[in-house]
Amino acid sequence: MLRVEGLRKKFGQGSNNEKLALAEINLSLQEGEFVTIIGGNGAGKSTLLNCISGVYEIDEGKITLDTVDITFDPEYKRSKYIGRVFQDPLRGTAYDMTIEENLAIALAKGKPLGLMPGVTKKETTLFKERLELLDLGLENRIKQKVGLLSGGQRQALTLLMATIVKPKLLLLDEHTAALDPTIARKVLHLTRKIVAEEKLCTLMITHNMKASLEFGTRTIMMHEGKIMMDLQGQERSNMTVDRLIEQFEKRSGAELDNDRMLLS
Amino acid sequence: MTFMVLQGSLELGIIYAIMALGVFISFRTLNMPDLSVDGSFVLGAAFSAVMSSSGHPFLALGIAFLAGCGAGSITALLHTKLKIQPLLAGILTMLALYSLNLKVMGGRANIPLMNKTTVFSILEKTALGDNSKLIFPLAVLLLMLLLLYLFLKTRLGFVLRATGDNDHMVRALGVNTDSVILIGLALSNGLVALSGALIAQSQSFVDVGMGIGMVVIGLASVIIGEVVFGVKTLLRRLIAVILGSVLYRLIIAFALEIGMPPTDLKLVSAVIVAIAMAMPIIKKRLSAVKRRFMVRRHERSK
Ligand SMILES: Nc1ncnc2c1ncn2[C@@H]1O[C@H](COP(=O)(O)OP(=O)(O)O)[C@@H](O)[C@H]1O
Ligand SMILES: [Mg+2]
Numbered sequence: 216m217l218r219v220e221g222l223r224k225k226f227g228q229g230s231n232n233e234k235l236a237l238a239e240i241n242l243s244l245q246e247g248e249f250v251t252i253i254g255g256n257g258a259g260k261s262t263l264l265n266c267i268s269g270v271y272e273i274d275e276g277k278i279t280l281d282t283v284d285i286t287f288d289p290e291y292k293r294s295k296y297i298g299r300v301f302q303d304p305l306r307g308t309a310y311d312m313t314i315e316e317n318l319a320i321a322l323a324k325g326k327p328l329g330l331m332p333g334v335t336k337k338e339t340t341l342f343k344e345r346l347e348l349l350d351l352g353l354e355n356r357i358k359q360k361v362g363l364l365s366g367g368q369r370q371a372l373t374l375l376m377a378t379i380v381k382p383k384l385l386l387l388d389e390h391t392a393a394l395d396p397t398i399a400r401k402v403l404h405l406t407r408k409i410v411a412e413e414k415l416c417t418l419m420i421t422h423n424m425k426a427s428l429e430f431g432t433r434t435i436m437m438h439e440g441k442i443m444m445d446l447q448g449q450e451r452s453n454m455t456v457d458r459l460i461e462q463f464e465k466r467s468g469a470e471l472d473n474d475r476m477l478l479s
Numbered sequence: 480m481t482f483m484v485l486q487g488s489l490e491l492g493i494i495y496a497i498m499a500l501g502v503f504i505s506f507r508t509l510n511m512p513d514l515s516v517d518g519s520f521v522l523g524a525a526f527s528a529v530m531s532s533s534g535h536p537f538l539a540l541g542i543a544f545l546a547g548c549g550a551g552s553i554t555a556l557l558h559t560k561l562k563i564q565p566l567l568a569g570i571l572t573m574l575a576l577y578s579l580n581l582k583v584m585g586g587r588a589n590i591p592l593m594n595k596t597t598v599f600s601i602l603e604k605t606a607l608g609d610n611s612k613l614i615f616p617l618a619v620l621l622l623m624l625l626l627l628y629l630f631l632k633t634r635l636g637f638v639l640r641a642t643g644d645n646d647h648m649v650r651a652l653g654v655n656t657d658s659v660i661l662i663g664l665a666l667s668n669g670l671v672a673l674s675g676a677l678i679a680q681s682q683s684f685v686d687v688g689m690g691i692g693m694v695v696i697g698l699a700s701v702i703i704g705e706v707v708f709g710v711k712t713l714l715r716r717l718i719a720v721i722l723g724s725v726l727y728r729l730i731i732a733f734a735l736e737i738g739m740p741p742t743d744l745k746l747v748s749a750v751i752v753a754i755a756m757a758m759p760i761i762k763k764r765l766s767a768v769k770r771r772f773m774v775r776r777h778e779r780s781k
Contacts, residue, residue, distance in 0.1 A: 223565055224645055238632075256704075268651075283527070289655075290650050290651075291650045291654055291655045291656070292653070294650060294652060294653040294654075295653040296652050299651045305645075306647050306648065307645075307648055307651070308645065308647075308648060309640065309641040309644035309645045309648060310644055310645070311640070311644050312637070312641060315643075316637055316640075319634070320637050320638060320641055320649070320652055320654075321650075321652055323634050323637075323638075323652075324652050324653045325653055326634075328634055328636055328654065329634060330630070330634075330635060331631070331633060331634050332632065332633060333632050333633050333634050333636060333637040352754055353765055356614075376652070377651075389549065399654045403552070461697045473490060
């Protein structure tokens with residue numbers, strides 16, 4: 216489904232704070248695979264997702280999605296096939312517009328933009344149905360501005376917006392990191408439910424080691440712009456958080472920055 | 480204030496409200512400070528004068544709108560394709576338009592339209608009579624208000640509003656924000672030029688410098704409207720812009736009435752906008768001072 220070959224990305228080329236953010240990434244995702252990504256601060260996780268989604272142009276390598284080469288497509292074109300939820304809850308929605316209007320823009324993904332009504336009665340019904348599944352009571356607040364929602368509600372809404380038109384790939388960049396633990400859990404479970412129901416090919420960065428093993432079907436660990444570890448199948452189901460940390464420190468020769476990483 | 484002054488303020492307020500709606504699109508909807516307004520206002524006025532002189536006053540309004548759209552597109556392209564900051568992109572367009580406006584005006588710095596056919600000289604002869612200067616611009620304004628409101632409720636309108644709120648989200652949802660900005664700034668400057676075109680015919684005079692500070696006047700109208708009439712719903716916001724524009728004219732008329740020289744008006748406009756922009760901070764400071772005062776009084780009474 217997704218193929219990343221020989222991906223390299225440098226920041227500040229030629230300046231004295233030149234930084235090789237992605238050294239040589241090779242990654243292949245099968246249809247319906249749900250991959251969690253972990254790694255220390257500055258490991259290149261976000262950069263990888265941003266290269267795949269076209270926020271950054273890459274220096275070397277090739278990215279194919281569903282056999283189509285998207286390496287040189289601009290961000291907005293790739294977005295037609297890629298759903299995204301960011302770490303910052305403010306980034307996924309338009310705060311000064313209503314829930315319904317936000318969802319309408321998401322539903323229009325890939326359709327022509329024109330002078331048709333922004334949202335129809337039929338669409339409103341669909342939005343209410345979908346919002347009900349989130350179990351946050353948002354279906355009754357459809358005409359309220361998104362600016363009134365809490366961070367968790369916004370992330371749940373953004374998740375719905377990212378998947379309401381089924382994407383070929385779902386990219387989640389620590390989308391629960393800014394939420395308090397109970398809400399974060401709820402959004403994670405919601406993510407699992409949506410991914411399973413739609414059989415979405417998913418890459419999820421998480422700062423939560425336990426969640427990285429608990430959710431998804433495969434776990435990747437990154438360090439200094441490289442993939443250090445790729446866990447799947449039996450090896451993954453036998454893995455514990457403690458052994459994961461031990462393995463990381465052995466392979467990378469570095470200590471994991473435990474402050475930011477949630478171990479439990 | 481005399482009735483004459485009030486009516487004059489109302490007439491001007493209505494025509495300038497069309498310009499303020501344009502400024503609302505760039506500053507509020509797209510969240511982009513677009514300074515090309517000063518130039519596109521005169522561009523509209525210049526086309527209006529030249530075409531009225533040659534006997535096409537109504538067509539002139541349409542052409543002025545389109546010319547404004549062109550000017551806005553240039554600013555948008557400078558920003559999106561050449562990555563020039565919005566402020567500077569607007570200034571560049573404004574500067575270029577100064578020369579272009581002189582060209583449109585045939586090299587003259589001003590054009591009087593006395594004894595030329597204007598939409599008003601035509602309408603005066605109908606049942607509207609002397610009221611045409613009030614009623615025709617009002618009809619145009621209400622039409623623009625309605626069209627703009629309906630447009631902002633379409634799918635494209637949604638995306639335009641969302642781009643100002645959060646362009647990351649719009650790109651993540653598969654829309655080319657560059658095109659959206661182009662459409663928004665074109666529309667914005669189209670309205671500004673239409674307003675300039677109406678002013679030219681209403682005052683029977685065009686001067687190449689008449690656009691100076693126009694963006695500040697537009698912004699003042701938008702902000703006064705927001706402060707006085709609120710921002711609750713989209714329709715209310717648009718109506719607030721119009722009322723803000725009329726209120727602004729009344730403030731100016733009042734300033735003149737109490738003996739302020741007309742040459743000081745731009746100073747007044749700048750001060751109004753500065754105060755209006757600083758309103759949130761001023762309110763915060765005032766409430767802090769008040770709280771401190773209350774605490775002190777409370778302590779003393781103990
Ligand atoms: N836009 C940018 N400009 C310059 N350097 C960047 C930029 N984005 C990321 N980096 C650098 O690239 C490295 C990887 O960053 P990032 O992908 O954000 O890490 P992670 O998400 O794993 O914490 C870091 O050293 C970071 O400072
Ligand atoms: Mg990151």
